[in-house]
Amino acid sequence: MPDITSQLLEQVLEARLERRCLQIVGGGSKEHYGRPSRGSKIELSGHQGIISYQPDELVLTVRCGTRIEVIQALLAEKNQMLASDPPQYNGAATIGGSVACNDSGPGRPWTGSIRDSVLGIQLITGKGDKLQFGGRVMKNVAGYDVSRLQCGAMGCMGIVSEVSLKVMPRPAHSLTMKLEINSHIDALEHMSLLARSAYPISGNCWIDGIQYVRFEGAYSAVEKAAKDYARLFPDANELRDGSSFWGSVRDHHHSFFRSSRRLWRLSIHPTAQYSELEPGLIDWSGAQRWIPGEHNMTEMVAALSPIGGNASLIKGGIGEEDVFHPMDEGSQRLHVALKSKFDPDRIFNPGRMYSWL
Amino acid sequence: MSRDKKAVLEMAFRQIVGEGFVISDKETQKPYECDGLSMYCEESMLVVLPGTVDQLKEVIRLCRIHEVPVVTRGAGTGLSAGAMPAPDGIVLSTARLNKIIAIDEKARTARVQPGVRNISISEAAGRYGLYYAPDPSSQIACSIGGNVAENSGGVHCLKYGLTVHNVQKAELILVDGTEITLGGDGLDVPGFDLLALIIGSEGLLGVVTEITVRLLPRPESVQVVMAAFDDVTQAADAVGSIIAAGIIPAGLEMMDRYAISAAEDFCSAGYPKDAEALLLCEIDGSESEVHEHCARVAELFKTHAATSIRISASEEERTLLWKGRKSAFPAVGRISPDYYCMDGTIPRSKLAAVLTAMSEMSDHFGLRVANVFHAGDGNLHPLILFDNSVPGEFERAEAFGASILELCVSVGGCITGEHGVGMEKIRQMPIQFSDSEIALFHELKHCFDPAGLLNPGKGVPLLKHCQEYRAARQFA
Numbered sequence: 035m036p037d038i039t040s041q042l043l044e045q046v047l048e049a050r051l052e053r054r055c056l057q058i059v060g061g062g063s064k065e066h067y068g069r070p071s072r073g074s075k076i077e078l079s080g081h082q083g084i085i086s087y088q089p090d091e092l093v094l095t096v097r098c099g100t101r102i103e104v105i106q107a108l109l110a111e112k113n114q115m116l117a118s119d120p121p122q123y124n125g126a127a128t129i130g131g132s133v134a135c136n137d138s139g140p141g142r143p144w145t146g147s148i149r150d151s152v153l154g155i156q157l158i159t160g161k162g163d164k165l166q167f168g169g170r171v172m173k174n175v176a177g178y179d180v181s182r183l184q185c186g187a188m189g190c191m192g193i194v195s196e197v198s199l200k201v202m203p204r205p206a207h208s209l210t211m212k213l214e215i216n217s218h219i220d221a222l223e224h225m226s227l228l229a230r231s232a233y234p235i236s237g238n239c240w241i242d243g244i245q246y247v248r249f250e251g252a253y254s255a256v257e258k259a260a261k262d263y264a265r266l267f268p269d270a271n272e273l274r275d276g277s278s279f280w281g282s283v284r285d286h287h288h289s290f291f292r293s294s295r296r297l298w299r300l301s302i303h304p305t306a307q308y309s310e311l312e313p314g315l316i317d318w319s320g321a322q323r324w325i326p327g328e329h330n331m332t333e334m335v336a337a338l339s340p341i342g343g344n345a346s347l348i349k350g351g352i353g354e355e356d357v358f359h360p361m362d363e364g365s366q367r368l369h370v371a372l373k374s375k376f377d378p379d380r381i382f383n384p385g386r387m388y389s390w391l
Numbered sequence: 392m393s394r395d396k397k398a399v400l401e402m403a404f405r406q407i408v409g410e411g412f413v414i415s416d417k418e419t420q421k422p423y424e425c426d427g428l429s430m431y432c433e434e435s436m437l438v439v440l441p442g443t444v445d446q447l448k449e450v451i452r453l454c455r456i457h458e459v460p461v462v463t464r465g466a467g468t469g470l471s472a473g474a475m476p477a478p479d480g481i482v483l484s485t486a487r488l489n490k491i492i493a494i495d496e497k498a499r500t501a502r503v504q505p506g507v508r509n510i511s512i513s514e515a516a517g518r519y520g521l522y523y524a525p526d527p528s529s530q531i532a533c534s535i536g537g538n539v540a541e542n543s544g545g546v547h548c549l550k551y552g553l554t555v556h557n558v559q560k561a562e563l564i565l566v567d568g569t570e571i572t573l574g575g576d577g578l579d580v581p582g583f584d585l586l587a588l589i590i591g592s593e594g595l596l597g598v599v600t601e602i603t604v605r606l607l608p609r610p611e612s613v614q615v616v617m618a619a620f621d622d623v624t625q626a627a628d629a630v631g632s633i634i635a636a637g638i639i640p641a642g643l644e645m646m647d648r649y650a651i652s653a654a655e656d657f658c659s660a661g662y663p664k665d666a667e668a669l670l671l672c673e674i675d676g677s678e679s680e681v682h683e684h685c686a687r688v689a690e691l692f693k694t695h696a697a698t699s700i701r702i703s704a705s706e707e708e709r710t711l712l713w714k715g716r717k718s719a720f721p722a723v724g725r726i727s728p729d730y731y732c733m734d735g736t737i738p739r740s741k742l743a744a745v746l747t748a749m750s751e752m753s754d755h756f757g758l759r760v761a762n763v764f765h766a767g768d769g770n771l772h773p774l775i776l777f778d779n780s781v782p783g784e785f786e787r788a789e790a791f792g793a794s795i796l797e798l799c800v801s802v803g804g805c806i807t808g809e810h811g812v813g814m815e816k817i818r819q820m821p822i823q824f825s826d827s828e829i830a831l832f833h834e835l836k837h838c839f840d841p842a843g844l845l846n847p848g849k850g851v852p853l854l855k856h857c858q859e860y861r862a863a864r865q866f867a
């Protein structure tokens with residue numbers, strides 16, 4: 035697979051010279067995420083390939099256009115994986131886009147986000163500089179953590195052209211139990227109870243009146259957890275095809291995501307309760323909730339303000355509407371200042387994250 | 392600093408924090424002159440100890456108005472002179488901000504003030520069966536604010552992560568008085584990950600005034616497997632084989648011959664003193680899982696020609712086996728008048744080569760070196776033994792240390808895994824970073840602290856010095 039870093043640098047320098055904006059595109063799988071941007075496209079899907087993979091160091095370095103599916107398949111050969119289990123969206127999702135959106139799967143509260151596994155990056159800034167931060171070792175505290183700063187930054191500071199990640203062994207065993215729980219309030223109570231246990235949980239989600247819990251880890255520990263669970267909740271039973279269920283939640287194939295309504299995602303305190311915002315899907319043991327409905331951002335902010343948390347509009351954004359929760363003035367000022375250092379001419383993804391960024 | 396300015400400020404600070412909490416005389420300031428790296432010493436203008444966050448904000452406001460440099464200080468256990476005072480500035484101590492504000496049992500988090508000691512969090516969370524995972528060896532003393540500033544790790548970070556993986560939210564105050572919340576009550580927050588940026592920023596960007604950490608449930612069972620080897624490469628390979636087998640130990644530590652014998656003399660943990668390398672591998676989880684994995688690890692040690700293997704049979708035995716490792720620093724301190732602790736990281740596969748090169752350097756510099764190693768995550772702590780009372784020895788130890796850091800970078804590692812750059816490793820920054828990268832660090836700092844009042848002169852070298860350093864190395 036080719037290394038096209040030099041072409042990317044050229045494109046950035048050219049765009050800068052012409053004062054032309056660039057929309058950074060990986061696999062194009064996350065067009066639903068964020069606001070519409072403007073400018074010509076800079077395509078990263080051609081910048082693919084594994085640069086190095088050392089299974090017994092648990093370290094992988096890849097080019098940003100490499101697809102998650104490809105990476106997971108390669109790691110699986112050595113019984114390893116990207117623990118954050120980023121969504122694959124029909125195979126289109128790339129590692130660069132997943133880093134830029136800090137996109138994680140249902141195991142997020144236990145196995146961490148992609149941000150947690152990033153060790154280092156190569157970054158192409160808006161000045162056309164190619165910089166290196168972090169490294170290919172587990173620990174590195176020299177300089178500021180510019181690598182993790184790019185996670186979730188949606189390309190607003192630059193193009194993450196290469197990334198080094200910590201990988202993890204695949205669990206030896208996985209088992210999903212399901213249990214009927216009608217109300218979301220009871221489901222939250224149930225999740226909170228489970229969260230306090232020391233069982234090897236790696237998924238805890240509620241949808242369509244059913245509670246799903248996934249146990250993963252050493253064989254004996256998983257079996258014991260499932261047995262204890264079945265004893266405590268005699269109505270629970272094992273879900274045969276657990277991996278396709280969790281895949282459908284992760285990749286938004288589940289019928290829940292097919293509705294044509296607007297869809298909000300809340301990131302909140304796992305036990306928080308909001309009477310006016312009824313979730314259709316609760317994931318991450320309560321810390322992530324999906325709310326279908328026609329609310330606007332002002333309403334969401336007002337609803338969340340007494341208890342905290344933040345809202346993102348994932349589907350159904352109209353025109354110029356802001357889709358991410360507003361931030362305090364100080365943070366906003368820092369965002370603008372940081373953007374101006376990494377991308378002084380504001381060529382990368384203008385407006386993709388916030389209208390003012 | 393004019394005497395008048397000092398007197399004026401002293402009075403103003405006393406009005407904010409109370410009579411007894413501004414230290415101006417030389418004698419009482421003594422303990423604040425350095426951190427854990429006592430070779431780097433400086434006297435500050437004043438030491439100020441606010442008792443509330445509001446007082447702290449007032450102190451910062453005055454410093455901004457009068458352009459007084461601020462060095463925030465937690466417990467002063469840092470090992471890179473990060474908390475060393477600025478001569479014309481104040482030391483802002485968080486020692487009195489030591490309250491655990493709340494423990495949220497359901498969300499498994501603790502909200503704490505920055506001066507809280509690391510171990511106090513686990514002690515307080517213990518009653519809910521929870522604990523805070525990152526456990527630096529200094530945990531009985533170091534503050535959580537210092538941990539955030541250094542992104543500290545501990546023996547358990549291979550499995551449970553560093554500080555950055557275990558902090559959910561923090562309150563930060565900038566020198567210009569801006570207060571911001573980093574992170575949130577949920578797991579992810581839209582926008583740039585400023586929380587990640589602040590963690591490990593060594594007090595250069597702002598003062599952290601409150602921290603919410605994640606807690607974990609105590610594992611049902613914990614055991615440690617100890618193995619001795621007469622060859623370092625075998626020990627390093629054994630570590631690789633555990634990981635390749637899909638086991639992530641809770642802790643995985645290695646010690647070399649010098650460290651083993653120093654630790655054994657210090658606390659009689661039962662380490663075989665004739666071994667070239669010793670591995671301590673801790674497994675935690677459910678009863679059956681721990682049993683299964685310990686057996687597997689012992690087997691792998693055997694295939695890698697371990698000369699002896701011991702599995703802890705009781706909690707007392709486990710504690711004893713760890714005691715040697717945990718007291719390795721003071722143990723080495725006993726066999727030498729002084730020691731200098733380095734903190735490089737390397738890919739584990741390079742361990743044998745690095746140790747060999749290090750022993751050649753040891754001959755070259757005429758100084759002994761003992762090694763303890765977070766083997767699971769490639770973080771090496773060479774302890775260089777020297778005698779500060781012998782003129783020139785510390786300079787030689789420093790030169791030896793610098794060579795070790797260069798070696799680490801040359802094999803694909805970095806100059807600091809967990810202790811930070813501070814004042815100490817600032818000269819080595821240009822080995823790891825290019826001028827454009829360093830320039831960006833300065834710009835980043837400028838976004839938060841344009842007047843450069845926080846921890847001046849630390850963390851990021853001036854570009855001019857980078858060029859000088861590189862030139863000097865060419866001719867070395």
Ligand SMILES: Cc1cc2nc3c(=O)[nH]c(=O)nc-3n(C[C@H](O)[C@H](O)[C@H](O)COP(=O)(O)OP(=O)(O)OC[C@H]3O[C@@H](n4cnc5c(N)ncnc54)[C@H](O)[C@@H]3O)c2cc1C
Nearest residue numbers: 465466467468469473528534536537538540543544594599
């Ligand atoms: C015997 C010994 C063993 C050690 N073992 C380990 C280990 O296993 N792992 C490890 O990672 N480290 C270890 N250390 C290093 C040290 O303990 C850590 O770096 C620790 O986090 C420092 O905390 P502190 O409270 O002492 O910080 P200090 O030394 O007081 O300060 C460290 C830095 O943090 C800044 N700072 C402190 N508080 C704040 C705040 N509230 N806001 C902003 N900036 C702040 C200071 O300005 C300074 O730059 C060890 C040290 C010793 C002496």
